[in-house]
Amino acid sequence: MKKQTLGLSIASCLVVLSQTSWAAAFVVRDIEVNGLERVPAGTVLNYLPARVGQQFDDAQSSNAIKALFDTGLFEDVKMGRRGDVLIVNVVERPAIGEINIKGNRKIETAKLMEVLKLRNVGKGDTLDKAALLGIQQELEEQYRAMGYYGATVETTIEPLLRSRVAVNINVHEGAPTRIKSVKIVGNQAFPESVLLNQFESGPRGALSIPFLSSRDKYSKEKLVGDLEKLSSFYRDRGYLNFQITSTDVTMSPDKKDLFVTVGVNEGERYQISDVNVAEGSGLTQKQLAESIKIRQGQVFSQKNLEETRKNLESKLGSQGFAAAKIKATPEFDEANKQVGITLEADAGRRMYVRRIDIRGNNRTKDEVYRRELRQLESSQFSKEQVERSKTRLERLPYVEEATIEAEPVAGADDQLDLIVTVKERSSNQFRVGAGYSQSEGMLFNINLNQENFMGSGKQMDVNVDNSKVNKNYSINYTNPYYTPDGISRGFGVYYNKYDAQKASISSYASNRYGANVNYTVPLSENDSVYASVGAEKRKIVLGTTPSTEIQNYITANGASYTQVPVTVSYVHDTRNRTIFPTDGQHHRVSLQATAPGSKLQYQKLSYNGALYVPINDNVTFAVKGKAGVAKASGKTTEVPFFDKYYVGGIGSVRGFEDNSVGARDSNGDPTGGDSMATASAELQFPVPFAEDVKGLKMSTFVDAGKLSKDKGTTLSPGLRASAGIGAVWLSPIGPFEISYARPIKSKEGDKKQSVQFSIGASF
8 A cells, every 4th residue: 555655656746847847938949859760850840839949838838749640640749858958759650551452343443542542541641540440431331332231341450661551451242132022011002013013122033134133232222212103103193192101121130131111101092173274374275285284083193293384384485484483282172082283384584595605515616516506695595495406416426415504694684694515425536447247257447437527517438348248438528517507418439349149148249339419408307308319330240150030130131230329318307316316216218219311220219217215214115117119110120139128137137147038049049129128126225234334235126027029039928027135335446236136937948147246337
């Protein structure tokens, strides 16, 4: 007991002596810094709030320690005094000499290094344990967001020479947490199976491909979206008071399985008793009738109500009311379970566009984009014209994306500015490439393609293609605004040598050269007429074993032809973009004929069309069709064998060899037909795990086609059809298209080919 008391007394005396030594201020004669290894002494003296020749006392000591700690360079700081010398003792924080990351498969090491560097945890940085701990917790959160709820991240620090350390980050990802079941309780109006069809979350189906399906991957954001879809499902069917009463998410002890239970209260179903529009809407009865999608006696639908409001706001917007709002006021009749809707328009002020600014056009002249705009400066604002302007911009092949935003003009209640921002894609390319096509073999290509020549919007294309089937040389030039009102004019010259025998068609070669001039005249925003006239010289060179049919044609019509081809087309196009469209339709009807004076007289009437319907933001349903009929006239005995229609392969009916469907000649080669029809239905979607890659799309499809012939060998009658999956990638050397298809309707003797692909061919 006495020894303990003596120890306390000595410690107390030392404290008193220490306090006494700092109690009196002293003039600093010198400053001594101890413990430095990497940090220069000048850095310490710069941050230290004490200078030689100044007074220093106890009150300044705590400020000095805090100032040095705040630099983040030191783990410990102590102040002392020896006579009139101020002593600063520091322990430096070590520098990071190495960063080692192991066990990460789902997050790339390079990305992790970028995150660490942004948080000042990189090679050469001073070690900050607090920041390192924060990063560890953030990484675990990222893994949980990816569905890896059992993932853990451990960090260890290993000392190195010269006051450096190695930071080791060990990631244990484990298996992803999967949704084992989703249950809905409290539902009476609809069976659980119908409601679960609204969910993107749920157990993986028995036929799902594991690496392609993410349905059983859990995320809070996806579940919130599913619950919103469930609410919309009920409210679109009249259940105005529908509520989600509970959402329980439980996890198995091993964190591998999740169980989701959603409680609902459906409430009562309501019908619409009446729909009234308040006076002063500014819309005609015809406009109201076109816009209102809810009717008396219908079951209430939130979707139809929102569509009605959007339609009415759009009608007012087209009249210059940019900020128009439609208020919908419900009046409930609880006894009869009915609801009356009163629509009231708040049009606000009519707005005018003061100025339009074009941004993002780093390669393109301002006027090229302005001529596509349908909303003009110093004119009344129109939502319809703004949307049309956006669509026209995104149809340009050198524009990847366009946005148009309205900004109010300060001090002017009735004016606004439009900010047009374009994201340009590379359009001026010089490309030397090679590829492979199953129908043409190796492809060699030299191409100078300028969709936006010198930023003028004019198109120029110089192309050299060389394969075992085709040798093609061409120069084309088009001015899309030859006149200010949008009439385009183009010129083209070409030379083509085509070996049909190597294309597995027949034993002959076709050599031709020519030139043409063409015009496109717009009839409306969506309609145009195309006309082309040219001159062409063609010579047919028979192979060693030409078919009887080809020999007979050459005997009757000769082997050399001077032609004046004329083409007239009508085009209707409402697509939102030309590359990977997601909405709208495209139809082209063309008449190709040879003008009087041509050696061969024949005509071809053809149709090419497509319809695109968005299912959601990422999935598009597309229906495509082609049809054509050809007929000879005058002294020409029949449609030339080199200009027949063919069916089979990519771009036609996949799953059958290129050009193989239909009749055969005396050599067993396909002869083609005088009429043709093909159709395709596709469900287009992003490639799983590569949703952000805009130049890559997948599809599931069903193709069908039929070929008819007037003369020649008997045709195997009937329709051919196939089904499969495909993908298109806009690669640096040209489009890469691949498909896997199996015939679902074929005939005996048909040549089938399940996997088909083409690299660097025409898109």
